[in-house]
Amino acid sequence: MTLAVQHVSKQFGGLMAVADVDFVVNPGEIVGVIGPNGAGKTTLFNLITGVLPPSSGQVVYKAQPLAGVKPHKITELGIARTFQNIRLFGHMTALENVLVGAHCRMKAGLWPGIFRSAAQRAEEQAVREKAQELLTLVGIGEEADTIASNLPYGKQRRLEIARALASDPDLVLLDEPAAGMNESETEDLQALIKKIRAMDKAVILIEHDMGLVMNICDRLVVLNFGKKIAEGTPGEIQDNPEVIEAYLGKEEA
Amino acid sequence: MFWQQMVNGITLGSTYSLIALGYTLIFGVLNIVNMAHGEIFMFGAFVGLMIAVHANVGLAGALLAAMATGAVLGYLMEVLALRPLRRRKVSELAPLISTIGVSIFLESLALRLFGAEAQSFPPVSSTQVFDLAGVKISMVQIIILAISCGLMLVLRFWLEKTKLGKSIRATSENIETANLLGIDTKKIIVLTVMLASALGGGAGVLVGLAFNAIEPTMGITMGFKGLAVLILGGLGNITGAMVGGLLLGVAEIFSVAYGVSSYRDAVAFGMIILLLFLRPEGLFGSKEQQGGR
Amino acid sequence: MLKIEQLAAGYGNIQALKNIDLAVPAGKIVSLIGANGAGKTTTMKAIMGIIKPTSGRVLFKDQDVSRMPTHKIVNGGISLVPEGRSILARMTVLENLEMGACQRRDNEVQSDLKRIFARFPILEERKAQLGGTLSGGQQQMLAIGRALMARPEVLLLDEPSMGLAPLVVADIFKVIQEINQAGMTVLLVEQNVRQALKIAHHAYVLETGRIVLSGAAAEIANNPRVMEAYLGGKKAV
Amino acid sequence: GGTDKAPAKSSGAAKMGVISYLTGAGAAYGESIRQGLELARDEINAKGKVKIELVFEDSKGEKNEAINAANKLIHKDNVLAIMGPTLSSEMFAIGPMVNQEGVPIMGTSLTVEGITEIGDYVFRNSLPESAAIPQSIKRAKAKYNLKKVAIMYSDNNDLAVSGYKTIQQTLKEEGIEVLGVETFADKNTDFSAQLTKIATLKPDAVMVAGLYQEAALILKKARELGINVPVVGNNGFNSPQLIKSAGAAADGAVVASPWFPGKDDPKVKKFIADYKAKYNKEPDQFAAQAYDALQIMAIALEKSGSNTDRKKLREQLAAVKDYDGVTGKFAFDAKRNPAMDVNVLVVKDGKFTELK
Amino acid sequence: MEFLLNPYYLQMAMFIIINAILGLSMYLTMSTGQLSLGAAGFMSIGAYVSALLTMKAGLPLYLAVPIGGAAACLLAAVIGLPTTRLRGIYLAIATLGFGEVVRVVILNLKVTNGALGLSGIPSMSIMMSKAFIAMGLGDGLGPLSVRQLGNLSVIVILALLLVGLILFSVRLNNSRLGRAFAAIKADEYAAEVSGIDTRYYKLLAFFMGAFVAGIAGGLAAHITFFIGPKDFAYHRAVEILLFAVLGGSDTVWGPLVGSFILTLLPEALRFATEYRSMIYGAILVLMMAFRPQGLISEETIRYWRTKLLAKKAVQQEEISGGTN
Numbered sequence A: 001m002t003l004a005v006q007h008v009s010k011q012f013g014g015l016m017a018v019a020d021v022d023f024v025v026n027p028g029e030i031v032g033v034i035g036p037n038g039a040g041k042t043t044l045f046n047l048i049t050g051v052l053p054p055s056s057g058q059v060v061y062k063a064q065p066l067a068g069v070k071p072h073k074i075t076e077l078g079i080a081r082t083f084q085n086i087r088l089f090g091h092m093t094a095l096e097n098v099l100v101g102a103h104c105r106m107k108a109g110l111w112p113g114i115f116r117s118a119a120q121r122a123e124e125q126a127v128r129e130k131a132q133e134l135l136t137l138v139g140i141g142e143e144a145d146t147i148a149s150n151l152p153y154g155k156q157r158r159l160e161i162a163r164a165l166a167s168d169p170d171l172v173l174l175d176e177p178a179a180g181m182n183e184s185e186t187e188d189l190q191a192l193i194k195k196i197r198a199m200d201k202a203v204i205l206i207e208h209d210m211g212l213v214m215n216i217c218d219r220l221v222v223l224n225f226g227k228k229i230a231e232g233t234p235g236e237i238q239d240n241p242e243v244i245e246a247y248l249g250k251e252e253a
Numbered sequence B: 001m002f003w004q005q006m007v008n009g010i011t012l013g014s015t016y017s018l019i020a021l022g023y024t025l026i027f028g029v030l031n032i033v034n035m036a037h038g039e040i041f042m043f044g045a046f047v048g049l050m051i052a053v054h055a056n057v058g059l060a061g062a063l064l065a066a067m068a069t070g071a072v073l074g075y076l077m078e079v080l081a082l083r084p085l086r087r088r089k090v091s092e093l094a095p096l097i098s099t100i101g102v103s104i105f106l107e108s109l110a111l112r113l114f115g116a117e118a119q120s121f122p123p124v125s126s127t128q129v130f131d132l133a134g135v136k137i138s139m140v141q142i143i144i145l146a147i148s149c150g151l152m153l154v155l156r157f158w159l160e161k162t163k164l165g166k167s168i169r170a171t172s173e174n175i176e177t178a179n180l181l182g183i184d185t186k187k188i189i190v191l192t193v194m195l196a197s198a199l200g201g202g203a204g205v206l207v208g209l210a211f212n213a214i215e216p217t218m219g220i221t222m223g224f225k226g227l228a229v230l231i232l233g234g235l236g237n238i239t240g241a242m243v244g245g246l247l248l249g250v251a252e253i254f255s256v257a258y259g260v261s262s263y264r265d266a267v268a269f270g271m272i273i274l275l276l277f278l279r280p281e282g283l284f285g286s287k288e289q290q291g292g293r
Numbered sequence C: 001m002l003k004i005e006q007l008a009a010g011y012g013n014i015q016a017l018k019n020i021d022l023a024v025p026a027g028k029i030v031s032l033i034g035a036n037g038a039g040k041t042t043t044m045k046a047i048m049g050i051i052k053p054t055s056g057r058v059l060f061k062d063q064d065v066s067r068m069p070t071h072k073i074v075n076g077g078i079s080l081v082p083e084g085r086s087i088l089a090r091m092t093v094l095e096n097l098e099m100g101a102c103q104r105r106d107n108e109v110q111s112d113l114k115r116i117f118a119r120f121p122i123l124e125e126r127k128a129q130l131g132g133t134l135s136g137g138q139q140q141m142l143a144i145g146r147a148l149m150a151r152p153e154v155l156l157l158d159e160p161s162m163g164l165a166p167l168v169v170a171d172i173f174k175v176i177q178e179i180n181q182a183g184m185t186v187l188l189v190e191q192n193v194r195q196a197l198k199i200a201h202h203a204y205v206l207e208t209g210r211i212v213l214s215g216a217a218a219e220i221a222n223n224p225r226v227m228e229a230y231l232g233g234k235k236a237v
Numbered sequence D: 001g002g003t004d005k006a007p008a009k010s011s012g013a014a015k016m017g018v019i020s021y022l023t024g025a026g027a028a029y030g031e032s033i034r035q036g037l038e039l040a041r042d043e044i045n046a047k048g049k050v051k052i053e054l055v056f057e058d059s060k061g062e063k064n065e066a067i068n069a070a071n072k073l074i075h076k077d078n079v080l081a082i083m084g085p086t087l088s089s090e091m092f093a094i095g096p097m098v099n100q101e102g103v104p105i106m107g108t109s110l111t112v113e114g115i116t117e118i119g120d121y122v123f124r125n126s127l128p129e130s131a132a133i134p135q136s137i138k139r140a141k142a143k144y145n146l147k148k149v150a151i152m153y154s155d156n157n158d159l160a161v162s163g164y165k166t167i168q169q170t171l172k173e174e175g176i177e178v179l180g181v182e183t184f185a186d187k188n189t190d191f192s193a194q195l196t197k198i199a200t201l202k203p204d205a206v207m208v209a210g211l212y213q214e215a216a217l218i219l220k221k222a223r224e225l226g227i228n229v230p231v232v233g234n235n236g237f238n239s240p241q242l243i244k245s246a247g248a249a250a251d252g253a254v255v256a257s258p259w260f261p262g263k264d265d266p267k268v269k270k271f272i273a274d275y276k277a278k279y280n281k282e283p284d285q286f287a288a289q290a291y292d293a294l295q296i297m298a299i300a301l302e303k304s305g306s307n308t309d310r311k312k313l314r315e316q317l318a319a320v321k322d323y324d325g326v327t328g329k330f331a332f333d334a335k336r337n338p339a340m341d342v343n344v345l346v347v348k349d350g351k352f353t354e355l356k
Numbered sequence E: 001m002e003f004l005l006n007p008y009y010l011q012m013a014m015f016i017i018i019n020a021i022l023g024l025s026m027y028l029t030m031s032t033g034q035l036s037l038g039a040a041g042f043m044s045i046g047a048y049v050s051a052l053l054t055m056k057a058g059l060p061l062y063l064a065v066p067i068g069g070a071a072a073c074l075l076a077a078v079i080g081l082p083t084t085r086l087r088g089i090y091l092a093i094a095t096l097g098f099g100e101v102v103r104v105v106i107l108n109l110k111v112t113n114g115a116l117g118l119s120g121i122p123s124m125s126i127m128m129s130k131a132f133i134a135m136g137l138g139d140g141l142g143p144l145s146v147r148q149l150g151n152l153s154v155i156v157i158l159a160l161l162l163v164g165l166i167l168f169s170v171r172l173n174n175s176r177l178g179r180a181f182a183a184i185k186a187d188e189y190a191a192e193v194s195g196i197d198t199r200y201y202k203l204l205a206f207f208m209g210a211f212v213a214g215i216a217g218g219l220a221a222h223i224t225f226f227i228g229p230k231d232f233a234y235h236r237a238v239e240i241l242l243f244a245v246l247g248g249s250d251t252v253w254g255p256l257v258g259s260f261i262l263t264l265l266p267e268a269l270r271f272a273t274e275y276r277s278m279i280y281g282a283i284l285v286l287m288m289a290f291r292p293q294g295l296i297s298e299e300t301i302r303y304w305r306t307k308l309l310a311k312k313a314v315q316q317e318e319i320s321g322g323t324n
């Protein structure tokens, strides 16, 4: 078991944004989290990554409870994420963005960096190569030296994924990665997520693009008003009347 | 003595509030700290003094003249020093430096124009002192307190409830978005800067009257205090400016009255550091939005 | 209604638009589609005067607006729902909506507000919440609602369905169609190409800053090149 | 010492550098000094025995600026000697270097301890606080029968702190009780807290060490709060501006000063008249002392017989005796400090009068 | 040569270098996006500690100055723990206030001699001169007098220190830590979630800035004979900020250029006498209007780099063309 979300709740003032949500993610699994706008999906990510403390319940990653663990530590433990509203380091190049993502996997401290020790140079070299590979993996290998904010939206999304992967996580949280992509671009994304899984990483995917979700997820968790209203395989969920009522709507066709 | 010191503190504090209100207003709309506000305040005081001495128009006339001066200076500052920066997307530092430049310019201009010596207003009826059961309070102190409280209420209402006020707030958040909503942001900004500067100019006259010393470097001294209040109360918050000012005034006075006067300034700033430790956004500042999306 | 002639624009050295021509006839829905970075958003920004074109013109009701300040263009009758929403984070939902109507002089603001609340009930529920704390999708609804509050003659929508739940997406397209039927002219940028072409009358395809294809929406939808590039044609084959 | 290059001769005039606080918060003092010097220069040059050219440099009251100004005057303008700087802190920063270069330097407004100890080339014609304050306290004690007093001083001003130390010392010697000590800072405008506190102590007098701007405000506020006892000040009180700003509240202010504008002396009267004619205001002690300083320089210059020899000038300067200036009879003592008489003044009906 | 050896210019060179070091201290803290105006306060601690150690304890300079830096660092630890939680202007004002507190404490302490300041601080150049005399160079070396030798050697020492610091900063920028700093500056929140211990690095940058400012303070004390609380007031804090922002705070070179220009400007404006400050103020406004990102920005560096590289390429081509 990679991750266990155990009866987690989050309250904002009078609003229960996440209410007693409970599910697990197994290694190499792709779990989709879906639900209407404002259901609490992004908040759930914030709780898992330690950005917000849960009001009650706890998140356990690889048998370690994450209560009180700082976000950067959680990343170091092996959970990486992307953001719904892209948050790149705008002035840095694409490659540098990925290098920042690799920060917690590097060791060189202040003085080796200043004196350029052999170990530091070797590490730097290796990480740069790996970063370039990641950029190529997500399909923006050519843009390594482009300033991140000058990339078009879709490519920025991919860059975020590359940055997240750079920390060599075992669990990747993707918050609406397909937003702003057209169908063929979404297909590329689907291939990319499959590749991530092939690297033996678990993925939690928030997405409103049902084509993508249904195609790729092993299991779905459905939230509504903060509560988990259903959990199951895409097939089961697709036919769940409550989910159709709250979220999917009747198939247009 | 306690009550006398309390009165001392509140009256000192209300002058701080008066200055901080202008700071806060400009911060509220432009998201910059106008380092020249103190100097505009000082110019207002001098022009008010000139008018009072030479034109014999009384307090109201002096106030009006000072406010007009403030507004004109504010306009010039906006057009010459702030607007050119806004065209490009730059860090918050550029306008900070630019207004520091304006403040240095204005201070040395005042030294040239008015000389370095401290001057004071001719005695007017407002220097009258009341004695309430041994507690002495002067008319001008009462006027200042009343004006700053009144201003606070008016400004708050104006920003929160009126269309213009809301446009100002929208502009302060994001100029591009405000433009997209059809707001003439240029006009809004000029207006606010002029208004805040007019308030600064008027404050100059009142504070000059209260303390009886007007000189070119008073802008820095008072401006520095205003800055402290701005932070204490929370950036861009009108109520914060008012309460923060009073708090600082009382704290300063009490540090002298019941502590050691030589640590007065340290107490004021120590208090700020301490408070920020507990509430990093100031007394009334809004918490930064948590979480990422 | 809205006409773009030989418009070129860019950011510094990057030329994002290379002499494009485009027309949005009154009362129609025109859809602009294109890959990431094709220049769709740039086109919208150029129309609104947020970036100044290097050459060419934007005509609104036969008047050249390409060098006008943004707020004048807005008050002239064009509104934009920008990419990334641009919600006023420190103002409440209600204030955000009111700001949309802040330039209007008529007294139907309240009734419009009611209509918007009826369309997006969640907004009414969250009237007093700060815009910045809304969920992504809620913000998107707010942005659309706010633009409608201005009662524009032409509404520009930059990826309005982004981040919305499927139910709401269907709804949004319905809303667009409705307001169009009520007489509003719409220029729509969408990645949800299939849906967009379904409701649009005309469509343009933008590729690296150039219009490469244009025509009736139905025609475009059946164009093999479009099918391959934007409609996941690969899979179909 | 001695620089590598001799001072330049220019049109037969001796080039004197002046470092003065001409812009910034204390510009009022620097301006007075400049005016006093200019007036003296014009008179000296008109007399024609020696010719003096003044080169003014602004120090903004800042140490680094003063250092740059001194370096410029010595190494670019090649001046013969330097007048100034205005503040003691500036002198402490430039004195050692100027002394090392062998350039005579004379302060006209420096009153703190230890100035001339910097070196043999360092002079001052301003009376140190340590010489002036005891006089005024003694005289006030005799006159007002002082038993217990309160003290206020500006704790961020070197001159006032030095004055405060002398006040404490003298009070101890005189057996006067100190009820309380309050501080303020330069450019403060609000003294209500300190004075409210002092008012409850009911002192026989208040001792104040500060500059006239704050002193005037203190007087005003003190009277407002009902403190109507004499206020004994330091050198900072010694300005017509004190009376101008404080108005009626200034009555009862006591100060010791070599400069007494009301003195019945034709030299003083002429100086005041000339100064008024030229600058349209009353001269203060800064102007008077600067005026005298340049006159003293001129005497030494004449005796040295050279426009370029700094060493000679220094020797002659150290030997100046029996100069009778607008601030009274003057001579340098062995430590190049002034040896001169002091007048103790009290403000009465808006005028400085002698306290007898 | 004569011109260059003029003590006036030598002294100015010392001020420029010390200000450049201060500019760098500002840069180091700002490279994590923290706008700290505490440099003047840290500088004063370095200055007083180092001056007192040499005067009262007779410590040699090369020990006293670093200890001054360490003392500044120590205080940065106390103040940094709460203040690194602050952002933007809040941090700026809090640190400015911290400087005020330090100044007031110095005013009140006995050992610092309050407002009277410390005078007679051992001067670096006189010490060097003495060393030269001890080395038997009492008559100078060639055309140089022993005092000039002293001054020159001080400048050489200061310049070496500055070069070392520049090297440090440049290498830092290109290292893992530098990237972490830059990420925090760009988006603190995203940096934290990307696995960077933002608090730690912000503190580290704060410390480095304080240390360097403390060193600069120590050095300044030993080239000016005298220090007083006034030297480190509000004005000084603002001046140091100006170095960084006017020059450009995004690169190492900006603060250097800024401190160079702003140290020379008042001297260059001496001819304008009483209009000096006015012109200075106007120049600040103008510079910001035309280069709001500072004189040297990342783009400037990139531009010159490509230009120089292109030139090199052309030259190389010419050379190879010549051999053909």
Ligand SMILES: Nc1ncnc2c1ncn2[C@@H]1O[C@H](COP(=O)(O)OP(=O)(O)OP(=O)(O)O)[C@@H](O)[C@H]1O
Pocket (backbone or CB within 6 Å): A012, A013, A015, A017, A035, A036, A037, A038, A039, A040, A041, A042, A043, A044, A084, B289, B290, B291, B293, C133, C134, C135, C136, C137, C138, C163
């Ligand atoms: N800081 C906050 N303060 C108050 N309410 C908040 C805050 N953050 C989020 N909320 C509310 O909590 C609820 C859950 O928000 P969240 O962002 O998790 O939704 P979501 O499921 O990600 O929706 P979407 O699909 O639209 O992105 C929303 O109703 C939102 O308005």
Ligand SMILES: Nc1ncnc2c1ncn2[C@@H]1O[C@H](COP(=O)(O)OP(=O)(O)OP(=O)(O)O)[C@@H](O)[C@H]1O
Pocket (backbone or CB within 6 Å): A149, A150, A151, A152, A153, A154, A155, A180, C011, C014, C016, C034, C035, C036, C037, C038, C039, C040, C041, C042, C043, C083
């Ligand atoms: N602020 C900017 N600075 C520099 N280049 C930019 C900027 N904004 C956009 N660009 C560039 O301009 C081109 C067009 O971008 P635009 O945002 O118009 O594309 P788009 O069609 O809207 O793409 P998307 O579907 O990703 O939103 C892209 O190559 C992009 O990199």
Ligand SMILES: [Mg+2]
Pocket (backbone or CB within 6 Å): A041, A042, A043, A084, B293, C135, C136, C137
């Ligand atoms: Mg979300």
Ligand SMILES: [Mg+2]
Pocket (backbone or CB within 6 Å): A153, C040, C041, C042, C083
């Ligand atoms: Mg776009």
